[in-house]
Amino acid sequence: MPISYLKSHIAEIARDLSESREPLPINQNGETKFVIMDVKSYEEQEExxxxxxxLALGNREIEQGKFRDTEDVFAELDEQ
Known part of the structure; x- marks a missing residue:
């Protein structure tokens, strides 16, 4: 969708984005330059x-040997 369409139809686009929750690519000079989305979709994407x-941090720590066996953790909890 060209950027000129965005400028002239922003209210309609905002309503459609809220309903469909699908991101909308915006083209400039034939290339996609921006993607717009509704706030709720953006927040969910950030989460x-x-x-x-x-998860990546946890996997990295496991690869580095920075973990404890579950049996040890549960045994320690049982002692308390």
Whole structure:
């Protein structure tokens, strides 16, 4: 969708984005330059990225040997 369409139809686009929750690519000179999305979709995407970062960090720590066996953790909890 060209950027000129965005400028002239912003209210309609905002309504459609809220309903469809699909991102909308915006073209400039024949190339996609921007993607717009509704706030709720953006927030959900940010949450997903944060969870993926946590998983990647956990995997990295496992690869570095920075973990404890579950049996040891549970045994320690039982002692308390």
């Amino acid at each position: 997903t990225l944060a969870l993926l970062k946590i």
